[in-house]
Amino acid sequence: MLAEWQYIGIFVALSPIFPLAPVVLNRLLGPHRPNPIKQQTYECGIETVGDTWIQFKVQYYIYALVFVVFDIEAVFLFPIAAAFGQLDLFAIGAAVLFIFLLSDGLIYAWSRGVLEWV
Amino acid sequence: MNILDLLKSLLSLSLGDFIRRNFGTGPGTELLIDLGGVVILSTFCLLIVIFLIWLTRKIVARMQDRIGPNRVGGRFGLLQTVADVMKLLSKEVIHPAGADWVAFNAAPLLIVISALLMWAVMPFAPGVIGVNLNIGVFYILAISSASVMVILLAGWGSNNKYALLGAFRAVAQMVSYEVPMILALLVPIILASTMSTEGIIAAQTLPFILFAPVSALIFFVSSLAETGRTPFDLLEAESEIVAGFHIEYSGMKFGMFFLAEFLNTLFMSGLVVTLYLGGYRFFGLENWVSADGYPYGRLIGLAAFFAKTFLLYFIYDWIRGTLPRVRVDQILNFNWKFLVPLSLALVFFVAIVDKLIPPGTNVVVRMTIHLLLNILIAAVALELLRRRGRQNRLAMSAGGGSGGVEAVAGHGGGHDDHGHDGPQPIEDVPDVLDTPLGAREPVVIPVH
């Protein structure tokens, strides 16, 4: 099995070259005339006032949170799905209970109004 | 080492076997084959994007009733993308003031690396695959999940409010749509009882889209949102937040983001083909081995795979040329209030029903049962949407004031939300209009 992952390992080791080559080429071929006006961050043509920070909505955090829970659910569900052919009805019942409990969490979040994008 | 042998191996896409025949099967040859495979795959990926960009421009142009590139490289503008690449290469690389050097430079590289890494498990033809991992689909999921982080890097590293805002929104969208994607991916794995991509193709005596069309649809829509394509392309909408998280990138670094998007889209098309349309299968012809032992059937498999993949890519572009952009709250509401419950219910019922079917039944019977289940689930979902849409419309018209509001009763289907009100005093007009999924949009008041 490690032989399979050797391919992935080589891929990971070699793949930085493919995006790096055009970027380096760009560095070599493009002009270099930095001046402070050019390097100002874009703000619809006016100058930036104040530090760069924005109002962070808690909504972003909630979405990431619910995603974490479903992500871990996926980590459990994928092996069960991979072994599906060998499972009996009791096993499927256990898996279905698992899914049901987690959809319970989703229903709670929905009813609490947490999933609205205000 | 026979030249004819080499030529025949090249033609039948079995170069790996050729090398093993002539140089033995030690670890050194395996390393060489892997190395060669990586180089070929990466070069193919980079070259196909050049073709893809041209193809997209032509298709979208025709849909918008214009011609598209037709000057560079002949009547069809075939070298347009090459010219674009050369233009990007000659642009100045501008580093915005205060940009975080590590994040700003790493992001374009990492996004291309993650787009490339996914291709390792894409089955092009029987035996023509980077590596047939046992956990192929899970690997794809892991890599695409890791690539979400890179967008945050790009947005934060640019030291720009709009880039950061765009990055947050992009991450929120991509992270939200991963949930139905994960759940929809479970269905082909359940049906094939394996996570390896070649295994799923091998289990598709009948393509899985006949077994689980709802799952295919959910996966397709989620992949639209994952790759940031219309109608979910709020991330790069010029009218919204001017190119989103890659505002500050110029030259080839911007080109890398572009490259990654097209590569991702083609990969998702290939994945839909693999999981639901039978991959490289073509009525068994792809397994044909000629009399002298060369598997020429692989060429047929390759052609079938590319035909199906480009058909699906055309559908992606078709949607891009046709549908308008969806608002961010509509996107997220649609995901969490419709797609996620639907896909949860789907996995729920597919698992139960698949176990209840006795193991020896004919595959056509199995397919019909699953198809009926999917139609049932889709019908229930659409009916629920219709009911909620009607409820919302009635609630709006009932609470909408006494000034003679006549909400036009639109056709059923839950997505109709344009109740045009007649002229009436401003105070009585409800200022929000509820679509069934709870999104809000202001009513357009006709000014007389």
Added chain:
Amino acid sequence: MSQQIIFFILAAITLTSAVVVVTIRNLFHAALALMVSFLGVAGVYVLLEAPFLGMAQLLVYIGAISILIIFAIMMTRRLMQTNESPFNAQAVGALIGAGLALAILFIVIIRFYPMAPGDGFGQSAMVVDPATLQSSVARMGRSFVSAEAYVLPFEVASVLLLAALVGSIVIAWPHRGEEDNQ
């Protein structure tokens, strides 16, 4: 032999980035270094013939938890102004604690996983049947739901996840009355 080299590289990456996480001033860079160490750990899992776990590490830690961490940093800190000193005055206590933990770990591993003759440094002479390895994910899935294996911890895990979700929503979401001035 090549496995040893790869392991050393991965271990070096993981340890260096872990040290960077703890010592660097810029909080965002610390989060990035944390992600690199997650990558290193994923690589070690793959090297230990547990690729599913490695990919799960990638999926959950880098795909979800890193995003949570970065969001948390951004919610509570201004950008580009993350320059607190990471050191406090408890170096001696920390060293003693770390040394004790290392000693305990060492003793436990040596006692419960003794090296047999034929083992090389970091390698066991035990060989696992390749067919068993191939089907390890399916067997793990089966053990999650079979009554004589881990079905109870599996269900308890789902209840735990539910509790985590509900708890974090209760903490993170303002009460009904405060929704307007959020």
